Amino acid sequence: MAEHDLISSGAAPARVEPLACIECGRLWLDGRERWRIYVLDEDPPETVPYCPDCARREFG
Structure with missing residues (x-):
């Protein structure tokens, strides 16, 4: 239901990098x-x- 409401509202989905x-x-x-x-x-x-x-190299 929430997904449908988001699509219906015309709001652009957030882009996650x-x-x-x-x-x-x-x-x-x-x-x-x-x-x-x-x-x-x-x-x-x-x-x-x-x-x-890198974590292993930097912090052991």
Whole structure:
């Protein structure tokens, strides 16, 4: 029902971009892969994604 209401309203669907690793730029296209998201201690806080290879290299 909600999907029908959205279509009927004429609202454009939101476009979602895949996450990209902050280190190597690789896109997260496989939902089975376990990526890490870290929160930087900045003002305002910023979240940064790491692919499995870069996370292992950076954080062990």
